[in-house]
Amino acid sequence: MKLIAGIIASILACLLISVAIELPRFGDPHSPANEYVASYYLENAYKDGHVPNVITSVLADYRSFDTMFETCVVFIAGVGIMAILFGTSKKSKHAVQIKSLPSNNSVIIQTATRFIVPMMQLFAFYVVAHGHYSPGGGFQGGVVLAASLILLALAFQLKGGLAFMSKKAMIGYATAGVLLYAGIGVVCMLYKADFLDYSALAYVLPSTDKVMARSHGMLGVEIGVTLTVMSILFGIYTQLASNGHMDEGL
Amino acid sequence: MILAFNSVILLLALVSAITALQIKDNLSAAIIFGTYSFLLCLAWTVMGAVDVAFTEATVGAGVSTIFLVTTIFRTLRRTSD
Amino acid sequence: MANFNYIIVVIILCLGLWAMLSKKNLIKKCIGMAIFQTGIILFFISMGAKKGATIPIIQQGYGAHDVAHQAIQASHYANPLTQILMLTAIVVGVATLGMALSLVQRIFNFHGSIEEDEILNQ
Numbered sequence: 001m002k003l004i005a006g007i008i009a010s011i012l013a014c015l016l017i018s019v020a021i022e023l024p025r026f027g028d029p030h031s032p033a034n035e036y037v038a039s040y041y042l043e044n045a046y047k048d049g050h051v052p053n054v055i056t057s058v059l060a061d062y063r064s065f066d067t068m069f070e071t072c073v074v075f076i077a078g079v080g081i082m083a084i085l086f087g088t089s090k091k092s093k094h095a096v097q098i099k100s101l102p103s104n105n106s107v108i109i110q111t112a113t114r115f116i117v118p119m120m121q122l123f124a125f126y127v128v129a130h131g132h133y134s135p136g137g138g139f140q141g142g143v144v145l146a147a148s149l150i151l152l153a154l155a156f157q158l159k160g161g162l163a164f165m166s167k168k169a170m171i172g173y174a175t176a177g178v179l180l181y182a183g184i185g186v187v188c189m190l191y192k193a194d195f196l197d198y199s200a201l202a203y204v205l206p207s208t209d210k211v212m213a214r215s216h217g218m219l220g221v222e223i224g225v226t227l228t229v230m231s232i233l234f235g236i237y238t239q240l241a242s243n244g245h246m247d248e249g250l
Numbered sequence: 251m252i253l254a255f256n257s258v259i260l261l262l263a264l265v266s267a268i269t270a271l272q273i274k275d276n277l278s279a280a281i282i283f284g285t286y287s288f289l290l291c292l293a294w295t296v297m298g299a300v301d302v303a304f305t306e307a308t309v310g311a312g313v314s315t316i317f318l319v320t321t322i323f324r325t326l327r328r329t330s331d
Numbered sequence: 332m333a334n335f336n337y338i339i340v341v342i343i344l345c346l347g348l349w350a351m352l353s354k355k356n357l358i359k360k361c362i363g364m365a366i367f368q369t370g371i372i373l374f375f376i377s378m379g380a381k382k383g384a385t386i387p388i389i390q391q392g393y394g395a396h397d398v399a400h401q402a403i404q405a406s407h408y409a410n411p412l413t414q415i416l417m418l419t420a421i422v423v424g425v426a427t428l429g430m431a432l433s434l435v436q437r438i439f440n441f442h443g444s445i446e447e448d449e450i451l452n453q
Contacts, residue, residue, distance in 0.1 A: 001352070001353055002353040004352075005348075005349050005352035005353035006349060006353070008348075008349075008352070009345040009346075009348050009349040009352075010345070012344075012345055012348065013341055013342065013344075013345040016341040016344070016345075017338055017341050020334055020337035020338055020340070020341050021334055021337075021338075023334060023337055025333050025334065026333055026334050026335070026336050026337070026377060026380065027253060027380055027381055027382035028381070028382075029381040029382065029383075029384065029406035030406070031378070033378045033379065033410065033412075033413065034379065034381065034405070034406075034410045037412060038379075038405065038410045038411060038412040038413075039405035041411055041412060042387065042389075042403060042405045042408050042411065043402075043403050043405060045389070046389045046403070052388050052389045052390075053301075053387075053388050054387040054388065054389060054408070054411045055301045055387060055388075055411050055414055055415055055418070058411055058412070058415050059415050059418065063415060066419060067419070070419045070422060070423060073422075073423055073426060074422060074423075074426050077426035077427070077429060077430055078426075080430055081429055081430060081433045084430075084433045084434065084437055085433050085436065085437065088437070088440060133388075134388070135300040135301045135304050135386070135388070136301070136304065137301065139305055139418060139422055140301070140304050140305055140308060143305070143308040143309055143312070143313060144308055146313065147308065147312050147313060150313070150316060229422070232426075233313055233425075236317065236429040236433075237313075237316065237317070237320065239433065240317060240320045240321055240324070240429070240432060240433060240436065241320045241323070241324075243324055243436060243440070249320070250319075250320055250323055253380070253382065256335075256336065257335055260335075260336065260339045260373075261339075263339075263343075264339060264342060264343065264346075267343060267346055267366050268346065270362055270366075271346070271350045271354070271359060271362065271363065271366070276356070276358050276359075279358070279359065279362060280358075280362070283362050283365065283366075286366070286369075287369065290369055290372075290373060293373070294373075294376050297376055297377065297379075297380040297409070298379075298380055298381070298384055298385065298386050298387070298409030299376045299379070299380075299386075299409065299413075299414045299417075300386050301414055301418060302372070302376060302414050302417050302418060302421070305418055305421050305422070306369075306372075306421055309421055309422065309424075309425050310365075310369070310421070310425075313425060314365065314425055314428055317425075317428060317429055317432055318358070318361070318362070318428075318432065320432075321358065321432040321435055321436055322358060324436055324439070325358070325435065325436060325439040325445050326439075326444070326445060329356045329358070329359070329445075329446070330446070331354060331355045331356050331359070331446070
């Protein structure tokens with residue numbers, strides 16, 4: 001099997017390298033990939049939404065459909081993992097028994113975690129809120145929040161992490177995130193604009209014009225993405241670490 | 251961005267990818283996968299993609315490695331292949 | 332070598348494909364899948380890189396001008412379109428990896444081993 005796989009991989013590599021040499025030169029500012037739509041986004045993103053970070057502007061405004069369905073994909077993955085692992089019987093004959101790990105209640109790790117976790121969460125909120133002006137945005141902030149919760153669960157055993165965010169809270173936050181995103185779209189539809197056309201929010205929010213309403217709409221959907229990504233990634237960790245039982249783990 | 255750095259970083263990433271696949275210990279393979287992910291994050295920073303590098307640093311070198319280590323904790327660590 | 336990045340991309344892709352086909356350990360297959368996905372992301376980001384360009388964050392734009400009071404020229408900034416597509420790809424990749432690892436754990440609970448030939452012989 002290894003020989004056949006090696007032959008297939010090397011034939012594929014030769015074919016692809018013979019094409020890769022013919023691609024437009026690396027770093028060319030006028031290659032076809034950099035010409036048509038991308039230059040439109042770069043020239044008009046600030047004018048349309050007053051958001052200097054072009055990536056956040058395109059993700060949350062021009063291509064907000066993709067981002068909404070990606071949030072749904074993360075949500076479905078979390079639900080699917082819970083469906084696979086949650087409720088597996090404890091009598092399974094091969095499951096690894098947790099021996100008492102030597103670092104179960106280490107004072108050093110717990111004290112350092114008490115200092116680090118608030119700073120991580122503060123930084124995560126900064127990344128979400130400042131995503132319009134610096135690299136960042138919804139996904140990055142959500143993943144840093146999930147990492148802070150995983151650090152809690154590692155230092156204070158899985159029960160300590162679950163005391164911070166129980167299974168109900170996890171599912172609640174995940175659904176709230178997706179609902180917030182889709183809800184903003186529906187609110188825009190109620191004011192006779194297209195789905196996810198944030199300029200309709202100028203009628204809802206006090207004293208904003210159409211351009212600033214786009215900026216605030218982008219912040220709203222980014223918060224929705226953060227909630228979903230944080231809770232689902234922590235949920236996946238608890239399911240994997242405890243084999244579905246959610247009582248003890250790494 | 252200094253694009254000549256790129257070649258060195260990508261060669262190191264290739265070496266760590268090959269090592270992660272050939273090593274016989276699953277836990278070491280997961281950690282070297284974290285190294286590969288972090289080297290790619292550096293390559294993308296050099297090429298001007300800072301958002302992607304930020305996401306890859308948190309997701310790849312953070313959460314993905316943790317998922318692998320957790321699964322290895324619940325299954326076997328030694329492997330013959 | 333002008334297109335060195337693309338050659339490295341092809342090698343990483345074929346490495347990931349070979350690992351998914353030939354390795355017997357299920358965890359190594361999952362690592363191969365993750366390497367394959369990051370290779371694709373490297374390809375797209377390499378397509379969007381520009382010589383002498385800066386990151387795609389408009390420096391204090393005032394409408395259609397940037398800080399030097401020139402019109403925003405697209406060749407000064409790296410291509411944002413490829414980066415956005417790859418942000419989605421990274422997040423979907425970690426969701427897929429989590430799903431694959433949960434399946435590996437379930438298989439281990441049932442069969443007691445994660446080597447492919449031992450499972451097939453049971």
